[in-house]
Amino acid sequence: MVSSAFPTIDTPHGAVPGDAAAWNRQRRSQMPSHRYRDVYSRVQVPLTVRAWPDARLTTAPLWVPVDLRDGNQALAEPMDPARKRRFFELMVAMGYKEIEVGYPSASQTDYDFVRLIAEGELAPDDVTIVVFTPARRDLIQRTVDSIRGIRNQVVIHMYTATAPTWRDLVLGHDRAELTELILAGARDVLEFAGGLPNVRFEFSPEVFNLTEPDYALEVCDAVTRLWDATRERPVILNLPATVEVATPNVYADQIEYMHRNLARRDAVILSVHPHNDRGTGIACAELAVLAGAQRVEGCIFGNGERTGNVDLATLALNLHAQGVDPMIDFSDIDEIRRTVEHANRLELHPRHPYVGDLVHTAFSGTHQDAIKKGFAEHRARALAEGKPERELEWRVPYLPVDPADLGRGYEAIIRVNSQSGKGGIAYLLETEYGIELPRRFQIDFARHMQKHTDSSGAEVTAAELLRIFEDAYLTPPAPRRVPELTAFDSSDKGTAITLRTADGREHTSDHDGVGPAEALTEALARVGIRIEVLGLHQTSVGTGNDSDAITLIEYRGDSVTGWAAGRDRSVLTATLSAIVSAAETVAAASAAAVGGSVTADEAGERESDSDSSPVRAA
Ligand SMILES: CC(=O)SCCNC(=O)CCNC(=O)[C@H](O)C(C)(C)COP(=O)(O)OP(=O)(O)OC[C@H]1O[C@@H](n2cnc3c(N)ncnc32)[C@H](O)[C@@H]1OP(=O)(O)O
Numbered sequence: 344m345v346s347s348a349f350p351t352i353d354t355p356h357g358a359v360p361g362d363a364a365a366w367n368r369q370r371r372s373q374m375p376s377h378r379y380r381d382v383y384s385r386v387q388v389p390l391t392v393r394a395w396p397d398a399r400l401t402t403a404p405l406w407v408p409v410d411l412r413d414g415n416q417a418l419a420e421p422m423d424p425a426r427k428r429r430f431f432e433l434m435v436a437m438g439y440k441e442i443e444v445g446y447p448s449a450s451q452t453d454y455d456f457v458r459l460i461a462e463g464e465l466a467p468d469d470v471t472i473v474v475f476t477p478a479r480r481d482l483i484q485r486t487v488d489s490i491r492g493i494r495n496q497v498v499i500h501m502y503t504a505t506a507p508t509w510r511d512l513v514l515g516h517d518r519a520e521l522t523e524l525i526l527a528g529a530r531d532v533l534e535f536a537g538g539l540p541n542v543r544f545e546f547s548p549e550v551f552n553l554t555e556p557d558y559a560l561e562v563c564d565a566v567t568r569l570w571d572a573t574r575e576r577p578v579i580l581n582l583p584a585t586v587e588v589a590t591p592n593v594y595a596d597q598i599e600y601m602h603r604n605l606a607r608r609d610a611v612i613l614s615v616h617p618h619n620d621r622g623t624g625i626a627c628a629e630l631a632v633l634a635g636a637q638r639v640e641g642c643i644f645g646n647g648e649r650t651g652n653v654d655l656a657t658l659a660l661n662l663h664a665q666g667v668d669p670m671i672d673f674s675d676i677d678e679i680r681r682t683v684e685h686a687n688r689l690e691l692h693p694r695h696p697y698v699g700d701l702v703h704t705a706f707s708g709t710h711q712d713a714i715k716k717g718f719a720e721h722r723a724r725a726l727a728e729g730k731p732e733r734e735l736e737w738r739v740p741y742l743p744v745d746p747a748d749l750g751r752g753y754e755a756i757i758r759v760n761s762q763s764g765k766g767g768i769a770y771l772l773e774t775e776y777g778i779e780l781p782r783r784f785q786i787d788f789a790r791h792m793q794k795h796t797d798s799s800g801a802e803v804t805a806a807e808l809l810r811i812f813e814d815a816y817l818t819p820p821a822p823r824r825v826p827e828l829t830a831f832d833s834s835d836k837g838t839a840i841t842l843r844t845a846d847g848r849e850h851t852s853d854h855d856g857v858g859p860a861e862a863l864t865e866a867l868a869r870v871g872i873r874i875e876v877l878g879l880h881q882t883s884v885g886t887g888n889d890s891d892a893i894t895l896i897e898y899r900g901d902s903v904t905g906w907a908a909g910r911d912r913s914v915l916t917a918t919l920s921a922i923v924s925a926a927e928t929v930a931a932a933s934a935a936a937v938g939g940s941v942t943a944d945e946a947g948e949r950e951s952d953s954d955s956s957p958v959r960a961a
């Protein structure tokens with residue numbers, strides 16, 4: 344219940360409590376939003392019952408990349424022939440079967456590229472070539488000239504804007520006059536290309552999304568009648584959201600309206616062509632397919648006029664990520680990206696869906712922890728089910744798809760900065776160096792890391808992580824206080840240990856019935872350094888002949904608890920080093936403590952010279 348004494352803020356679903364300042368701000372901002380109510384208002388769609396909200400995407404639509412036409416016309420520097428060719432070959436290799444290759448009447452480069460296809464071996468037989476033209480006789484003729492002799496299936500794609508603002512301001516025609524202009528163009532297309540058996544036709548009422556639905560329907564039906572659309576020679580009706588102006592549900596309604604009401608529906612391939620002005624081009628395309636669209640035009644990674652055409656890569660990989668085969672090969676997404684960036688001379692954003700440099704990377708601790716656990720579960724399930732990891736159902740949290748599906752490795756998945764936690768740190772050391780850290784050690788190490796990242800503010804690479812690990816655990820504090828271990832002889836009968844104290848005296852002791860770690864702690868106790876090893880963990884760094892053993896110990900001294908590590912080719916020496924390193928911290932803490940327990944961190948700075956190891960004999 345909202346108290347009447349308390350200010351409220353209006354929301355789309357009623358008033359909610361809010362503070363007075365927010366309330367005042369909300370009454371009026373400086374934005375002149377009222378200017379946009381009429382010009383770009385959405386059209387009214389006469390649809391009362393809609394099926395699209397309950398529909399599901401179960402198969403890929405027909406994809407038509409228009410990078411070489413719509414994408415190209417949006418570039419500051421349109422593609423040169425070499426770039427066009429490389430891009431075209433990429434699209435063919437990825438599996439696209441229908442490709443809009445240009446606007447042959449617009450430029451010699453576009454014309455020549457179509458001729459190159461017509462005269463050469465560039466396009467495999469099963470690839471349909473689409474050429475684009477306005478409804479102008481001279482330009483239609485030139486377009487048809489460009490495709491002479493081509494062996495491939497061809498689509499001649501004719502367009503004219505049909506929305507009121509375009510009719511009034513750009514073309515200067517009312518509805519009837521514009522219909523006549525369009526039909527004249529359609530007749531020209533028929534006259535020049537109707538007799539070519541490998542040619543089909545496409546019509547786009549440009550700015551369909553701002554065209555009155557009844558007029559869009561009238562024009563489209565008139566065109567399919569004139570072109571005599573049949574199941575054998577279907578006509579493509581492409582309904583563009585040329586400038587995206589409304590929420591995606593409105594576009595879905597518009598498409599469903601056309602889908603239900605078009606004449607010759609079974610002789611029409613219903614196509615959509617969303618742009619991305621509101622940032623919802625993807626949603627428009629997906630909902631349009633739910634609403635009846637069978638074909639989608641767009642650009643790979645979404646180049647195109649203003650904010651771009653709909654991004655075909657994201658659309659396809661969205662399908663992939665929900666278990667539907669996109670029918671296009673994205674298994675080397677970085678190579679695709681390199682070619683697209685080269686052709687367009689535009690870089691992709693690091694957070695671009697599926698392909699950006701950072702889209703498979705987690706910096707934040709809880710995400711890293713979840714990913715690490717997800718990977719561990721994935722590997723364990725692969726072993727348990729005896730299946731290759733690449734074939735298992737994917738359940739790793741925060742990664743909607745397995746980066747390996749896109750040809751990416753796992754190196755970039757976890758990166759460490761001040762937002763990271765123990766999980767990410769452990770993951771990086773394990774994947775880069777093979778060092779496996781026990782959970783309690785991870786917690787301790789994460790504190791060291793946090794100090795480092797808080798003060799530097801920067802990202803930490805795996806190599807820096809290893810150095811911080813070495814400084815924190817492998818390098819004993821200075822000055823040295825623990826007697827030097829000069830002899831360590833272990834046999835079935837027992838262990839003899841010699842320690843040399845600072846005054847040069849040697850202390851030899853025998854230890855029967857205990858392991859090497861316990862023997863050393865006993866020997867240290869005899870020279871006054873009491874240390875208890877609470878836990879001992881073995882791991883290694885590196886692989887094969889280049890690997891070193893690492894021993895991690897959790898210890899308790901008189902006034903200090905903590906972790907220490909030792910590293911050596913031999914497991915025994917690594918273990919003894921870890922104990923001596925712990926003993927150094929205990930001795931330093933005893934020297935420093937005035938009472939109470941201190942942690943290893945508080946016991947003193949560690950020197951960075953790793954040659955200072957006091958273990959000599961083992
Ligand atoms: C939404 C889209 O992506 S549409 C595609 C847009 N792409 C491009 O424009 C790139 C290629 N375009 C070009 O190279 C040139 O604009 C050309 C060759 C097509 C035409 O050039 P020009 O003859 O110099 O005309 P210009 O571009 O200045 O103006 C367009 C004219 O065509 C008319 N027009 C525009 N679209 C169409 C159309 N689809 N059908 C018929 N006429 C049209 C305009 O009303 C204007 O007529 P006007 O001169 O009588 O006022």
Ligand SMILES: CC(C)C(=O)C(=O)O
Pocket residue numbers: 413502503547548549550581583584585616618
């Ligand atoms: C004319 C069509 C296909 C177009 O490019 C657009 O509307 O953006």
